[in-house]
Amino acid sequence: MHFFDDRKDLASQGLTLQAVFDLSAMPDALKTWLQGAVKDASGYTQLILLGHGGTALWQAMEAAGARGNVWGNAGGDDPVDSFSRKVVTRYLEESPHCRGHRFLFPLEDYAAPLMALGAHAGWHHPSPFMVGINKAWGSWFAYRALVLTDSDFTATKPEVWGSPCVSCADKPCMGACPAGAVAHAGFRAESCFAHRLTPASSCAETCHARTACPVGAAHRYSEAQMRYHYGRSFESLKVYAQDQAKTG
Known part of the structure; x- marks a missing residue:
């Protein structure tokens, strides 16, 4: 069994949410999206979804010297995206269990169904304010990368837990x-x-x-x-x- 990020290389950089999907076992709706977006995914075996939780990625990014203008730069390169791509690329290129990869997000070319993928992984439940709620991180998490890989990592099992919003009386x-x-x-x-x-x-x-x-x-x-x-x-x-x- 080849567990993804077994040495915590990515988790140590704040990418604490990790899901590995075997392409052959994905739901039909997600397979249909992938076929439409990529056209030919025959050289790949898995889809990896990554997210950050809390402030660890931001702290790692600042420690690495990554900075970016906030206001008036919505269309510019996002330093959070750049940092995430860099650390994920390094991990996949150095892993003996990955023979090739292709980023689907963050890229503007693909309207990736991140929420659907996150729900499939069991990462979150809907909230009244339209940000998913994670059992550990609350709403303080976000999707950072979606990568097609030719790899043999152990597929992750969906997390199963109840929505905290259902039992929240005060709202x-x-x-x-x-x-x-x-x-x-x-x-x-x-x-x-x-x-x-x-x-x-x-x-x-x-x-x-x-x-x-x-x-x-x-x-x-x-x-x-x-x-x-x-x-x-x-x-x-x-x-x-x-x-x-x-x-x-």
């Missing part, structure tokens, strides 16, 4: 959202977007509903990490709003 995320976007009736995306775009909005660099959630609170991102991720999403949201205004 603090709903009361914390100043836009009223997080509600029992469902998430109101337009309310969220409109409030974030309001001048001097308190939601530009954070999500109050997300920070109010008690699950995994010990792993909450630092202020710098929060500003970075939400800063980029805010810039992307502004571009989206401008495009909508032009076509509307």
